[in-house]
Amino acid sequence: MSERWARTILTTYRWAGAAAYPLVGGYIAWRVNKGKEERTRRHERYGRPSHERPEGPLIWVHAASVGETIAVTGLIEHFLAAGIKIVLTTGTVTSASVATERLGGRVIHQYVPLDLKPAVSRFLNHWRPDLAIMAESEIWPMTILELGARRVPQVLVNGRMSDRSFKSWRKRSFLAEALFENLAHVVAQSEVDGERFRKLGARPVTVSGNLKVDTQHPPVDAATLAAIRGQIGGRRTWAAVSTHDGEEMAAADVHKMLRKRHPDLLSIVVPRHPERAPALKAEMEARGLKVICRSTGEAVTAGIDILLGDTIGEMGLYLRLTEIAFVGRSLTGSGGQNPIEPAMLGTAVLSGCNVQNFREAYRRLIDSGGARLVRDTQMLAGAVNYLLNNAGKREEMIAAGRHTVEEMSGALTRTLTALEPFIHPLIVQSRLQRGNGRP
Template sequence: MTRAAFAAYRLAGLVAYPLLRPYVGWRASRGKEDKLRRKERYGVAGQARPQVGPLVWVHAASVGETVAVAPLIRAIAADGLSVVMTTGTTTSAQLVEERLADCVIHQYVPLDVRPAVRRFLNHWQPDLAMVAESEIWPLTIHELAIRRIPQILVNARLSDRSFQRWKAKPRLAEALFENFAQVVAQSDVDAERFRLLGAPAVTMAGNLKADAGPLPAEAAFLDQFDAALGSRPRFAAISTHPGEEEIVAQVHGMLKSRHEGLLTIIVPRHVDRASAIVKMLADKGLTVRRRSLGEMPDAQTDIFLADTMGELGVYLRLTEIAFIGKSITGQGGQNPMEAAMLATGILSGRYVQNFRDTYQRLLKNGGARLVRDADTLAAQVDGLLVDPMQRMAMAGAALRSIDEMRGALGRTLIALDPFLHPLRLSVRLERRGRVAGDP
C-alpha cells in the first residue's frame, strides 16, 4: 500500500510536470514567484556550488521559518561550512538577502517532482540536508535517502490536524519519517508525535524562534508610518483569517466613540483577500487606507489595511496591543512570539492548539489574554487603551516569557553535533592540506 501510494505520487508529479511551467508563470505574474529566477523552481541552479568543502542544505518554507533558523545557520556557517538555503516565497528570499547574504547561497526550493529534485541534488551535492518545522516533501525525502544524505528536521512541530492526518496513514508516515536521521522538536508533545509516526531519533530543544530576535523593520517606512499615526490610539489585528476581520471591524465600531481618533491596523494572513476585506469594511461605512496602494492613514481613516508582506515588524513596533488571528473563526492560532518579542500585549481567541506551549507560558505570566468574540475583544482592547499600566505589565510579561523560552539554539546545536562534527573536521583537514601544499 505504501509503495503504491508513493508510486502514484511520483507518477502524478511526472504527469503534471509539463503543466507546472504555466502555473509557475501565473504565480510570477501575481508577484508570488521571482520572474528572473523561475528556473530555480525546476532545480536549475542560479549559482555555482563551492568548489571545495562540505555543503549543508537548509530549507525554510517562508518568513517565519527563515527567521527561526537564521541564528542556527550563522552558527553552522561560522564553522567554515558552506550553506545553500532554499525558501519558497519571495518575501522569505528577500529576508535571506537582508539577514544572511554574507553566509549562505540562496536558491528557491525545487518543486517536489523527480526531474527538479534530481537536477538540484546533482548540482549542489549536499552532505547534509536540514528542513525547518514541518515541510514534508515525499519525493525529496526519497531522493535524499537514495543518495544516503542524512536528513534532519529542526524546530520541528506537528499541529493537531497534521498529526491526525499522518496518524490515519501510519505505514505511509513511517515510510517517510524513518528517513530522518534526527528530529529536533519544539516541544515534548511534538517530540512524542514524531516518535509515534516512526521517526527513529527524536530530541526536544524548544522553539528556535525565541533565540532569533525580533522581526526587522524598514527604517524609512517605520518613520513615515509613525509620523502619520501621531498620538492616535491604535491597536493591531495580525494574521487574521476569514471572519476575523468582521469581528475586528465590529470592535472598532464599538470603541471609536470612546477613543477619539482610534486607528485599527489589520494585517491579514493572506494578502490576496485584501479586496474582499476592503469591500466588507466599506459596506460597514468604515474609511480604509491600503498599504499596497502606497497610502498612509489620515485623520479620517478608521482602518489601515496592511496588505503587503514582510512589514509586520513595523506595525508591532507602533502598537502595544495586538489581537492574533486564526484563533476565533480559524482553528489552531498563529505564532504569538513575534508580538511578544516586541513588547506587545497579546489578545487571542481560544483556538490556539498549534502553539499550545507558547500560549500556556504567556497566559501564566500575564503576557496574553483570551477572548471569545467581538464583545470580549472590545472589552479587553478598551481596558488596555484606557490603562497604560496594564499595557506595560502585559508587555513586560510577554518579554519575560520569551526570555524563559530561550536556549533552543544551544540545545539544537548539541543535537546536530554528531552530523556537523565530521563536516567541520573535513573543513579543517582541507585547510591544513592547502597550507601544507603552499610553496
C-alpha cells in the same frame, strides 16, 4: 504486509509525480499570475539552479514560509561563522524577501523544487548537499526518499506536528514509518510534538523548544518608525497581525465599535498575505472607513481609521507602533500564528481560540498572564477596549509576555547540540580545504 504496502504507495507516488511533471506548467503559471511566484525565477521550482554550486561542504536548509525562515536564521548564522556554505530554499515570495533582508548574499537562495522526482533529482544532482535540514513540519515524500537514496543525512529542526497532521499520519502509520525512518534526527519544539514524532516511527527525537524565541528582534528602520510615530502622535492604537480571511473585517468591525469610545483610535491591520490588500481596502471603505495602505507611503493623518500593512518584512515596524496585538488565523482561521514575536516586542497579546499549532507557546503565555484568548469579534472588541482603558493591566501583560519569552529561550543551543554530530565533520572538512588553499 504493511511495509510492502507502504513501498507500493511510495513507488506509485514517485511514478505518478514523474508522469504529472509535464503538466505542472499551468499550475506554476497560475501562481505567477497570482503573485505567488517570481516570474523570472519560476525555473527554480523545476529544480533548475540559478547559481553554481560553491566548492566545499554545503548544507541545504529548507524553510517553507516566513515564520520558518526567521526560526532558522540563528542556525544559519552559526553555520556561516563555521565556514560552511548554505543553500536556503523557501516556498513563498514573502519568505524569499525575508531571507534576503536577514541574510543578504551570504547564502544562496533558491525556491524549493516541486516534490516531483524530476525536479527533486535535478536539484540534488546540482547542489549535492552534505546535510539537509528541514524546518518545522516540512514532510515531502519524494524529497525525503531521494535524499535517503543518496544517503544524505536529513534532520528536521523546530519540528512541529499539528493535531490534524498527527491524526492523518496515524491513520497511515505504516506510511509514516517508511518515511520517518529516513530522518537521521528530529529536533521537536515541545514534548507533545516529540512524542507524536516518536509514535510515528521517528528515531532519535529530542526536544529543543521553539527556535523563534532565540531569534533577534524583527528589524525596523529607525527613521521610518520615528516618522510614522510622529504622524500618529498621541492617538490610541491596536493591531491585528498575521490575519486570514474574515479576520480583517472582524478588525474593521472592532474599530467601528470602539471609535465611539475612542474617537482618535487607529487600527493597524496586517494581513498574512499582502496581495489581498486592494480587495480588503475596498471592502473596508465600503463600510465607511478611511483606509491607507503602507505600500503607498501615504501619511497617517488624523482622519485615517485603518493603516493596512501590505508590505513585506515590516512586522517589526507595525508591532512597535502599538502595545496591543491580536494574532490571527485563530478567530476565523484555524491553527493560529506564532505569538512569540508580538510578545517579544512588547505587546499585550490577544488571540482567537484556534491556536493548536502553537499550543505550547500560548499555554505558557496564558499561564503567565501575557496573552488572552477571545471567542468572537464582540469579545475581541471588549478585550481591546479594556486594555486601552487600563494602562496598568496592559503593562502587566506586556511584562509577563516578555518574561515568558525569556524563560523559553535556549532552543538554539539545544538544537546546535543535537546537530553537532552532523556539523562537526563538515567544519573539519571546510577548515582542511581552506588550509590547502581552496576557496
